[in-house]
Amino acid sequence: MSTPSKALRYCAFCPKLCRFACPVSAVQARETVTPWGKQTILHELVRQTLALDESAARPLYACLECHACRTYCDHGIDVPASLRQGRALALRHQVAPRAAAALAAGFADRQRRMQGAVAGLTSGRAVGPETKVALFPGCAACLERPADVAATLRVLDACGDGPPALVADYCCGLPLLQAGDEAGFLATARRVRRALSGLETIVVPDPGCLHAMRVLYVERGVKIEARLLHLSEFVLPALGRFRRLSLGGPAFYHDPCHLGRDLGVYDAPRDVLARVLVDGLAEFPRHRERADCCGGGGGVPDTDPETARAAARRRLEELGPPDGAASIVTACPTCRRLLAGTGSGWQVRDLVEILGEALL
Numbered sequence: 397m398s399t400p401s402k403a404l405r406y407c408a409f410c411p412k413l414c415r416f417a418c419p420v421s422a423v424q425a426r427e428t429v430t431p432w433g434k435q436t437i438l439h440e441l442v443r444q445t446l447a448l449d450e451s452a453a454r455p456l457y458a459c460l461e462c463h464a465c466r467t468y469c470d471h472g473i474d475v476p477a478s479l480r481q482g483r484a485l486a487l488r489h490q491v492a493p494r495a496a497a498a499l500a501a502g503f504a505d506r507q508r509r510m511q512g513a514v515a516g517l518t519s520g521r522a523v524g525p526e527t528k529v530a531l532f533p534g535c536a537a538c539l540e541r542p543a544d545v546a547a548t549l550r551v552l553d554a555c556g557d558g559p560p561a562l563v564a565d566y567c568c569g570l571p572l573l574q575a576g577d578e579a580g581f582l583a584t585a586r587r588v589r590r591a592l593s594g595l596e597t598i599v600v601p602d603p604g605c606l607h608a609m610r611v612l613y614v615e616r617g618v619k620i621e622a623r624l625l626h627l628s629e630f631v632l633p634a635l636g637r638f639r640r641l642s643l644g645g646p647a648f649y650h651d652p653c654h655l656g657r658d659l660g661v662y663d664a665p666r667d668v669l670a671r672v673l674v675d676g677l678a679e680f681p682r683h684r685e686r687a688d689c690c691g692g693g694g695g696v697p698d699t700d701p702e703t704a705r706a707a708a709r710r711r712l713e714e715l716g717p718p719d720g721a722a723s724i725v726t727a728c729p730t731c732r733r734l735l736a737g738t739g740s741g742w743q744v745r746d747l748v749e750i751l752g753e754a755l756l
């Protein structure tokens with residue numbers, strides 16, 4: 397690289413118009429990790445006026461890939477897309493943060509662990525000639541919430557057209573991309589496309605996987621032919637299969653960044669929850685396009701866990717202390733983990749837990 401891209405030039409000469417929106421710069425209170433700061437460092441690296449070493453590389457990983465900055469950018473600059481180029485450079489030159497390099501190096505093992513974690517659910521769920529619907533659960537749910545994968549299968553059994561297959565042999569590859577391994581991500585995207593060929597509908601409850609498959613694969617020339625639906629989109633026409641459920645009070649809906657800002661899926665989870673929950677839905681002060689990130693994106697929970705936790709606490713500070721009756725519902729296993737892990741006392745649930753409980 398030697399000529400800075402338009403995105404890098406725009407940001408480097410911008411009066412930091414989106415600075416206030418970036419959760420990383422808000423929790424770290426450092427100019428270096430504002431969108432302007434990170435893009436300026438990459439701008440100088442590309443111009444070769446700054447040496448690429450570990451300290452220059454670290455800010456390139458201080459991004460949650462939440463796209464909050466783009467909401468406020470008149471030019472629609474995609475900061476995470478720029479920073480990924482810098483991460484690829486850092487990984488190639490062996491100056492990436494140790495945790496990012498470990499993410500890339502440990503990817504095959506992560507896939508093996510993922511398969512092992514849900515091995516008990518795969519019996520009779522292989523893709524066959526009659527398969528119409530398949531569940532692509534994603535590695536986060538398999539590794540951390542196998543019970544949610546089982547609940548998702550029950551929901552699909554009840555709502556779908558024939559028993560769903562379970563495709564739990566593959567991670568979508570997003571951890572590789574977040575680490576800076578572009579070639580590994582592309583190879584994974586191609587493998588996933590082969591594994592999913594011939595299917596009509598694939599339900600992808602993890603917004604990170606869904607964004608990867610609907611957008612990031614396509615940007616790299618890998619198109620999956622099947623309909624790719626979030627769980628909320630899949631169950632929306634089948635809400636008659638669920639009873640009304642009380643959580644003891646209203647539920648605040650947290651928009652996952654990859655589902656909301658990245659894919660524009662704001663209404664489907666709200667429509668499903670509004671129909672199922674007796675006590676109704678409530679909104680965070682910052683919601684939909686302006687929702688703050690839970691801290692779970694961009695590989696930050698691995699490369700800088702304290703920043704990830706601080707971003708999660710910041711998100712919950714919008715609501716203040718838990719009031720006892722109200723709870724939080726999201727539609728992403730990573731958001732659930734980050735928000736539930738703050739120790740704030742708020743009850744945090746994933747959409748699939750609600751749907752599993754509400755099945756008739």
Ligand code: SF4
Nearest residue numbers: 407410413414469473
């Ligand atoms: S993303 Fe847009 S608003 Fe933010 S620093 Fe870059 S050019 Fe400025």
Ligand code: SF4
Nearest residue numbers: 418459460462463465
């Ligand atoms: S994508 Fe999110 S974390 Fe990254 S620079 Fe933009 S606002 Fe900050």
